[in-house]
Amino acid sequence: GTIEGPQMMGHPKGLFYLFFAELWERFSFYGMRALLTLYMVNEIFEALTSRDLAAAAVYASYGSLVYASTVVGGRVSDTLLGFRRSIMLGGILMSLGHFVLAVENEYTFYLALALIVVGNGFFKPNISTFVGSLYKDGDTRKDSGFTIFYMGINIGGFAAPLLCGWLGREYGWHYGFGLAGIGMLAGLIVFWRGIKAGVFLDKGMAPSVERLESRVLGIKKKTFVPILAFLAAPVIAMMLSSYGAIGGGDTFLGDQNVVTLIFKLLGFAILIYMAVIMYQATASERKKLAVALMITVFMSIFWGFHELSGSVITLFASRNVNLWLIDAAQTNALNSMWIIILSIPISLLWGFLAKKKLNPRTPYKFALGLSLAAVSFFVLSLSGNAADSEGMVPFFYLMVMYFLISVGELFMSPVGLSKITDLSPQRIVAFMMGVWFLSSAYAFQIVGFIGKQLAVESTDKDVRGFESLDTYIGGFELIAKYAFGAAIIVFILGPIMKR
Numbered sequence: 001g002t003i004e005g006p007q008m009m010g011h012p013k014g015l016f017y018l019f020f021a022e023l024w025e026r027f028s029f030y031g032m033r034a035l036l037t038l039y040m041v042n043e044i045f046e047a048l049t050s051r052d053l054a055a056a057a058v059y060a061s062y063g064s065l066v067y068a069s070t071v072v073g074g075r076v077s078d079t080l081l082g083f084r085r086s087i088m089l090g091g092i093l094m095s096l097g098h099f100v101l102a103v104e105n106e107y108t109f110y111l112a113l114a115l116i117v118v119g120n121g122f123f124k125p126n127i128s129t130f131v132g133s134l135y136k137d138g139d140t141r142k143d144s145g146f147t148i149f150y151m152g153i154n155i156g157g158f159a160a161p162l163l164c165g166w167l168g169r170e171y172g173w174h175y176g177f178g179l180a181g182i183g184m185l186a187g188l189i190v191f192w193r194g195i196k197a198g199v200f201l202d203k204g205m206a207p208s209v210e211r212l213e214s215r216v217l218g219i220k221k222k223t224f225v226p227i228l229a230f231l232a233a234p235v236i237a238m239m240l241s242s243y244g245a246i247g248g249g250d251t252f253l254g255d256q257n258v259v260t261l262i263f264k265l266l267g268f269a270i271l272i273y274m275a276v277i278m279y280q281a282t283a284s285e286r287k288k289l290a291v292a293l294m295i296t297v298f299m300s301i302f303w304g305f306h307e308l309s310g311s312v313i314t315l316f317a318s319r320n321v322n323l324w325l326i327d328a329a330q331t332n333a334l335n336s337m338w339i340i341i342l343s344i345p346i347s348l349l350w351g352f353l354a355k356k357k358l359n360p361r362t363p364y365k366f367a368l369g370l371s372l373a374a375v376s377f378f379v380l381s382l383s384g385n386a387a388d389s390e391g392m393v394p395f396f397y398l399m400v401m402y403f404l405i406s407v408g409e410l411f412m413s414p415v416g417l418s419k420i421t422d423l424s425p426q427r428i429v430a431f432m433m434g435v436w437f438l439s440s441a442y443a444f445q446i447v448g449f450i451g452k453q454l455a456v457e458s459t460d461k462d463v464r465g466f467e468s469l470d471t472y473i474g475g476f477e478l479i480a481k482y483a484f485g486a487a488i489i490v491f492i493l494g495p496i497m498k499r
């Protein structure tokens with residue numbers, strides 16, 4: 001059919017604006033994430049013997065909320081604001097969050113994280129769906145559009161840890177966080193210029209101007225919702241700051257904090273809601289939903305190991321790896337580096353295998369992805385045998401670990417994303433996308449659990465070498481076993497999912 005609007009390199013011109021806006025947004029997100037755990041351990045919780053424990057709890061709660069907020073942001077965009085307003089609002093909140101982090105202050109630390117949580121909720125889901133909306137239904141270029149977009153994500157994810165990490169080391173944490181904020185502002189400017197240049201045509205507008213202009217408490221909804229978003233930040237900040245156990249860990253609530261408790265209750269609510277949806281669905285819908293749900297659960301387990309990179313793996317890198325050329329914060333660039341190198345070869349591989357009719361089915365790709373996660377942690381656990389007299393291991397193992405888990409990511413993440421939209425009945429596709437993002441949110445609960453197990457308790461502020469080696473190596477061995485167990489379950493469930 002006829003192609004609408006201005007084109008560039010065979011794609012709608014709007015794609016390139018979204019590409020650069022998301023590149024810069026992820027630059028800010030991953031630049032900050034690279035510094036976050038080290039900043040908490042060495043600054044915020046520096047005085048505590050259980051500084052690792054506190055940092056693990058905050059990192060997990062922040063990560064869970066930063067992905068769970070996308071469910072709300074996506075829904076508000078669908079029903080009221082539209083993509084354009086949502087993305088602008090999210091970007092403003094996120095850059096504010098980064099700039100608050102750039103200001104030296106322990107008390108505003110949680111507020112900064114909370115602003116990023118709310119901002120990401122409005123930005124991330126909507127810019128992804130915006131990409132899809134640039135193509136007509138059934139446009140075969142959509143997949144390659146998403147591959148280009150995923151590349152943008154990882155260019156940001158690669159450059160940011162290197163630059164923010166370098167600034168953080170040479171000039172101080174707050175310069176690193178400040179650069180992340182400037183990155184987010186750059187993303188906003190790109191997006192704004194796209195709107196002005198008209199490259200998004202009529203896409204991404206609010207679904208109903210009437211609703212947007214209607215009033216609550218005398219305030220127009222288009223103003224009311226952003227006010228609510230800003231007001232949500234201090235509430236979330238309070239949740240994040242109560243990272244300690246409810247009741248001191250000796251009540252029936254055990255060592256849970258506010259956020260872990262909320263996510264458990266939320267999990268029950270989602271299960272019940274899913275059960276109701278399954279009950280109401282037709283038999284064929286029910287089967288598809290079951291597969292979609294399984295994919296989401298396995299993706300969550302995978303991210304649960306993968307997202308350790310910003311916490312346990314960063315600490316391991318700083319305490320136990322003989323790094324070369326880069327520092328511990330900068331090792332956060334390695335995942336994105338491998339994704340950039342590998343995404344084209346792997347998509348060519350799928351094309352090649354499809355031609356020979358050897359293309360593995362989704363469940364097998366997932367089982368392979370989880371196996372690769374298992375092998376990657378197994379390799380990391382082997383590094384313990386190569387430790388030198390100081391208890392430091394060669395950098396090589398960390399490189400190989402990131403290589404393997406990145407291949408696993410490319411077997412799962414892009415594949416799952418497109419499968420979810422195929423498998424969901426149209427009337428709940430937005431809800432299922434929300435469930436998909438919740439898989440990342442729950443992954444951070446796994447990250448928090450593992451992070452707490454692998455916390456090193458010490459009065460020594462410069463934990464290094466043999467002081468921490470055994471904790472990490474033992475942990476990596478266990479993670480490898482669990483990841484392998486999950487992979488085997490997917491292999492067994494594969495034939496069932498096929499039906």
Ligand code: GLN
Binds near residue numbers: 153440
């Ligand atoms: N690295 C990807 C991104 O930032 C996926 C992260 C995730 O979903 N947990 O978009």
